[in-house]
Amino acid sequence: MALGFELNGKFYETDEDGYLIDISKWNEDVANFLAKEEGIEELTPKHWEIISYLRDYYKEYQIAPMIKLLLKAIMKLMDLKKRDANKMLYDLYPAGPAKQACKIAGLPKPTGCV
Amino acid sequence: MSKSPMLDELEKGPWPSFVSEIKKAGKISATARDTIGQVEKSYREKVTHWKHGGVVGVRGYGAGVIGRYSDSPEEFPGVAHFHTVRVNQVSGLVYTSECLTEILDIWDKRGSGMTNLHGSTGDMVLLGTSSEQLEPIFTDIAEKGWDLGGSGSDLRTPSCCIGPARCEFAMIDTLEITRNLTNYYQDELHRPAFPYKFKIKTSGCPNDCVASIARSDLSIIGTWKDDIRIDETEISNYAASGNIDILREIVMMCPTQCMDWDGEKLTIDNSNCVRCMHCINKMPKALRVGVETGATILLGAKAPIVEGAMLSSVIVPFMELNASEEEDDDEKFANLKELIEALWEVWDEDGKNKERIGEFMERMGKGEFTIAVNELCDEVDVAPKVDMIAYPRDNPYIFYDEYYEEVEDE
16 A cells, blocks of 8 residues: 555555656645645745745756755745744744755655755 | 564674664564564575555655655565654754663553664764654654754754763763754755755764764864973873883874983974874873864765765864853854854855755865855855865866956856
8 A cells, every 4th residue: 555645536645755757747735735744734825935935946957955955045035134034934934944844845755965 | 383483593602792682672562573573584585574664754854754664565464664753953963861761662562672772973963763653743842842853955063072061071061062053044954945965963072972073974083272281290100101102102192203202301393293192191180271262164974975985174163152141042162053044054155956065065166165255254254265275276278367258258
């Protein structure tokens, strides 16, 4: 029995951390579903800005961005200093950018000595 | 017939074995029992059964928990999840029995009963728990005043030697520096945002008992500015004791040959002393460190990928690290904090993914790097100095005049 979830009649397979196995299957409904699973009731425009940034970066470079790049993007998009951008990021995604934002955005699981 | 004949082998012989400890934990923990089972299987098959990666954590933090999953959960359900929780240690590892028992009781209940007290970075390493237990563990330890340590590309938990708590050689308050930096940089510790990991280790004297010069990105080593204190009477006592050959064991072992012994009097040319601590270690009654104390700050150890393992290099030969009672915690060690933040800013700006600051400094060039850091510092002077040159250049094909013209043209 594969791990995953069913949504709108389709089955989406995930790994044990909840990341999509086939990231090409991602869509906005999946994002909303994963967000709710993560305890984020609603994805606000700020949430979506981060998701867009992550997906655009992955499309161009085939890897997830370094967190410092994501922070720089947030600093620019929301006109914040680094500490405030970090705080905003964790306010929006309390479990963190790697664990939560990347998962909801449909990026593959990050690797490394996390 | 034992279920783990290969592991049992390790219990033979005169030395304690981790296998015995895991089996002991196995009396109360299915996780420990299945650890034995899976490790035995791996020994037989010569292949690991831990999957690669795993991203788990607690709410609000991006660090502190290392995820690990078994690839054989049906066979070893106890280790289906085997996450590691890093708990920030007490500076200098000075614990009461009660406080160790606090952690261990929580771990018996919610983990596997197995710990690695302490890991190489310095944190307490609690091995083997499941995803469902992570938030409860965090709640339980936080209620008692503990916190998680660092992991990933963040500031890792700072660590230090026992320092002034127990050691006569300690010239800086390693415990207070470590506690202070840990509390001041909580954001950087719990929310990874650096190119790679960054470790700060503090030793009270150049004996460097935490090996900070080899194991940390930023090494803080206690030192003295003035002269080694000599007690002539005690020198004579050592000479008369017959237990030590001052000429051969002390004077001739000095790395800079800065000492003189005529059979009666020991003289030291302090301006050539490189603070190796050998003479002081050997004749502690007669020789003591100076009284004008502070720290040498070094940068860049580790980084084994590009250059191979490196020791850190001196960037500030002497920095005072005295904290006054009147200062708030935030205000203490302001010079050190200014330096740390300048280093982070330069490294963070252009550091590649998984590039340690030592590698980054090599790539940028120590000269360029220290100039860039110096620009961000008001109090601390890290501008390159003539004394830093290792050897004069021997490549005549670099024409510096032309190079600088080109740069200006750009």
